[in-house]
Amino acid sequence: MSTSRVICAGFGGQGVMSMGQLMTYAGMLEKKEVSWLPSYGPEMRGGTANCAVTISDEPVGSPIITDDATAAIIMNSPSLSKFEPDVVPGGTLLINSSLVHEKVNRDDVHAYYVPANDMSQELGGNKFANMVMLGAFLAIDDSVNIESVLEAFKKVFGARKEKFIPVNRQALEMGYNSVREQQKN
Numbered sequence: 001m002s003t004s005r006v007i008c009a010g011f012g013g014q015g016v017m018s019m020g021q022l023m024t025y026a027g028m029l030e031k032k033e034v035s036w037l038p039s040y041g042p043e044m045r046g047g048t049a050n051c052a053v054t055i056s057d058e059p060v061g062s063p064i065i066t067d068d069a070t071a072a073i074i075m076n077s078p079s080l081s082k083f084e085p086d087v088v089p090g091g092t093l094l095i096n097s098s099l100v101h102e103k104v105n106r107d108d109v110h111a112y113y114v115p116a117n118d119m120s121q122e123l124g125g126n127k128f129a130n131m132v133m134l135g136a137f138l139a140i141d142d143s144v145n146i147e148s149v150l151e152a153f154k155k156v157f158g159a160r161k162e163k164f165i166p167v168n169r170q171a172l173e174m175g176y177n178s179v180r181e182q183q184k185n
Contacts, residue, residue, distance in 0.1 A: 002057050004143040005065045007083050009050035010075025010096070012040055015130030018156055019073065020051035022134060025152035026144035027055040035063035048078065055143040071141060073133050075116070077102060084109075094136045094179070096129060112136060112179045119174045128171040135175025139183070146172055 006023065010016045020036050027034040033056045040049040052065040071092040072083045077100050080093075087093055089108040098117030114136045120128040138146055149172065150165055157164075 002143065003070070004053075004055045004141050005068055005070050006053045006055075006137065006141075007050060007065055007069045007072040007086060008053065008075075009048075009072065009079035009083050012047045012049040014049070014075045015127070016049045016075060017051055019130045019134050020053045021156045022149050022152045023053045023055065023137075023144060025155050026148035029148045029151055030144055032056060032143070033058060033060050035060045037063035037065075050079065050083070071137060073137055074100060075129070075133065076100060080104070092140050094133060094140070096133060098129070110140070112140070112182050114175055114178045116175065119178070120171065122174075123167055123171055128167065131168050131171035132175035132178075135172035135177075136179045137175075138172065139176045139179035146176070 008016045008020045017038050024034045024036040035054045037052040040047060052063060054060045054063060067086050069087045069091060072087050073094045074080045075096045080100055080102060084093060084104060087109050092110045093104050095111060095113045096116040097113035098115045104111040114133060116129040116132040117126050119132045120126050150169060153165055153168060154162055
């Protein structure tokens with residue numbers, strides 16, 4: 001049995017919710033059991049935002065992830081402080097090092113630092129940072145594959161946005177390759 005419990009966290013407007021939705025829809029396309037639980041402040045853009053995503057081969061009993069996340073995708077400093085303790089020993093923290101300058105305090109988790117905003121700039125702006133981080137996640141967790149994520153893109157963003165699939169593929173690959181390079185060292 002394989003179950004991934006992932007927290008995606010950052011500020012509103014960073015694409016945290018869409019990152020979680022892409023993972024969830026990709027899991028559905030792969031016939032997995034999934035849940036997606038969003039949480040955000042009333043201020044939305046600029047406020048705190050996070051979601052809990054579970055992708056499993058077995059039915060999901062609860063969408064809530066408290067202290068048993070297998071991974072956390074961290075887009076900003078407040079999210080690192082809040083969610084670092086929720087990752088299980090042996091789990092993974094993926095840190096957007098363009099915005100988070102602190103290091104992980106734990107030595108019982110794997111930490112990868114991905115300059116997602118900097119990489120996203122190479123593609124035309126910060127709007128791809130979430131896809132860079134999602135690609136980083138795909139490098140450490142095989143619960144869904146990149147092709148399913150790109151197919152899910154059509155569902156999450158609609159037919160009008162399909163023209164952006166190639167640049168989003170590039171963003172995913174940049175994040176994926178960043179983590180693979182860190183794993184070699």
